[in-house]
Each structure stands twice: as C-alpha cells, then as structure tokens.
Amino acid sequence: ETGVTQTPRHLVMGMTNKKSLKCEQHLGHNAMYWYKQSAKKPLELMFVYNFKEQTENNSVPSRFSPECPNSSHLFLHLHTLQPEDSALYLCASSQEQASSYNSPLHFGNGTRLTVT
Amino acid sequence: QKEVEQDPGPLSVPEGAIVSLNCTYSNSAFQYFMWYRQYSRKGPELLMYTYSSGNKEDGRFTAQVDKSSKYISLFIRDSQPSDSATYLCAIPNQAGTALIFGKGTTLSVSS
Numbered sequence: 001e002t003g004v005t006q007t008p009r010h011l012v013m014g015m016t017n018k019k020s021l022k023c024e025q026h027l028g029h030n031a032m033y034w035y036k037q038s039a040k041k042p043l044e045l046m047f048v049y050n051f052k053e054q055t056e057n058n059s060v061p062s063r064f065s066p067e068c069p070n071s072s073h074l075f076l077h078l079h080t081l082q083p084e085d086s087a088l089y090l091c092a093s094s095q096e097q098a099s100s101y102n103s104p105l106h107f108g109n110g111t112r113l114t115v116t
Numbered sequence: 117q118k119e120v121e122q123d124p125g126p127l128s129v130p131e132g133a134i135v136s137l138n139c140t141y142s143n144s145a146f147q148y149f150m151w152y153r154q155y156s157r158k159g160p161e162l163l164m165y166t167y168s169s170g171n172k173e174d175g176r177f178t179a180q181v182d183k184s185s186k187y188i189s190l191f192i193r194d195s196q197p198s199d200s201a202t203y204l205c206a207i208p209n210q211a212g213t214a215l216i217f218g219k220g221t222t223l224s225v226s227s
C-alpha cells in the first residue's frame with residue numbers, strides 16, 4: 001500500500017466518548033501533520049511532528065491529544081469533544097518539515113468526524 | 117487581515133470554458149505559492165506551484181503570481197468535467213514549517 005492512509009473513514013462519537021484517529025504513511029517521509037477541515041473555513045493546521053518530535057501545536061484545545069510513536073504513524077486521541085469539533089480531519093506528510101515546492105504535503109483522505 | 121483570502125464560490129462553468137481562480141495574500145515575504153486540488157471525499161493533492169513572480173504552465177493549467185498586488189491565480193483552459201473539484205491556494209507559514217490554506221473554491225464543469 002502506498003501514500004497516506006487514514007482510519008477510520010467515518011466516526012460518530014458522543015461528547016463523553018474517547019476515540020482515536022490513525023494515520024500511516026508509506027512514503028518514507030519525516031514530517032507529519034494534522035489539519036482540520038470544516039465547511040466554509042480554511043484548512044486549519046493543528047499539529048506538526050518532525051522526526052517524531054512535536055514542533056507545532058497551533059493552540060489546539062487539550063481535548064485533542066496527538067501521538068507520534070515513529071515517523072510512519074500519527075494518532076489523534078479524542079476525548080470529551082464538542083459538536084463544533086465535527087469536521088474532516090486530514091493527516092499529511094512531507095519529506096522535510098519545510099513546506100516548499102520540493103517537499104510538498106501528501107494528504108490522506110481524511111476521517112469524517114461527527115460529534116453528537 | 118487573514119493571511120490567505122480565497123472566494124469559496126461555488127463556480128459553475130460549461131465544458132470548454134476558461135476558468136480563473138484567485139487568491140490574495142497579506143505577507144509580502146512569501147516566496148512559494150501552491151495550488152492543491154481536492155476531489156469530493158478525497159484529500160487535497162498538489163496540482164502546481166510557483167516560485168516568486170511570473171507564470172508557470174502545465175498542460176491546460178497556468179499558475180500566475182503578481183507580487184506587487186499580492187495576487188495569485190490559477191487558470192484552467194478548455195475545462196473538463198473531470199476538473200470539477202475544490203481548488204485550494206496555499207503558502208508556507210512564517211517559519212516555513214507548514215502550509216496555510218485558503219478556503220478553497222469549488223468548481224463545477226458541466227458537459
């Protein structure tokens with residue numbers, strides 16, 4: 001399997017649940033990202049990892065907790081979410097943590113999250 | 117002012133039309149400008165990039181940057197139904213560590 005794979009594709013959870021989103025990249029990249037995509041809003045950067053180390057947290061609420069056990073895997077742990085957290089969560093990777101034209105982002109197809 | 121502004125549309129055109137998609141940006145220090153395309157139920161994929169000013173052409177697609185007016189454009193010639201997608205402009209953040217995206221313009225090309 002190639003590219004960036006995200007599971008599950010769809011997730012419905014209550015506000016008191018705990019769930020996790022998983023991302024795996026098969027591209028040998030060193031940087032991984034979580035973005036949030038909501039209707040009529042720009043893609044919002046959430047977290048950046050470079051060589052397994054978190055390098056950016058874009059003021060994300062603590063109910064979102066990322067984990068990067070190695071350069072190929074990225075998780076987003078969710079707990080006590082709010083309905084406004086319903087969105088498409090996209091994982092991406094790049095060769096280097098430098099968003100230039102020679103290190104473009106490769107995205108997965110996202111997890112569609114609905115919080116009830 | 118937001119760093120990248122993009123009209124979300126939607127934009128509907130007939131097959132064969134010339135399409136112009138546009139973004140404005142606020143920070144004159146940006147050097148790289150990218151366009152991503154996102155099909156329904158898929159993640160965005162890099163379509164084109166330009167460095168600094170000028171035009172870049174790739175088949176039916178032309179990316180253009182006007183740094184004096186902080187304006188970037190994507191032109192699609194002879195548009196096809198398969199071009200129906202959301203087009204997102206993107207620029208690197210100040211630290212160059214991630215991309216900042218516009219809202220995306222949803223394009224529909226009818227046959």
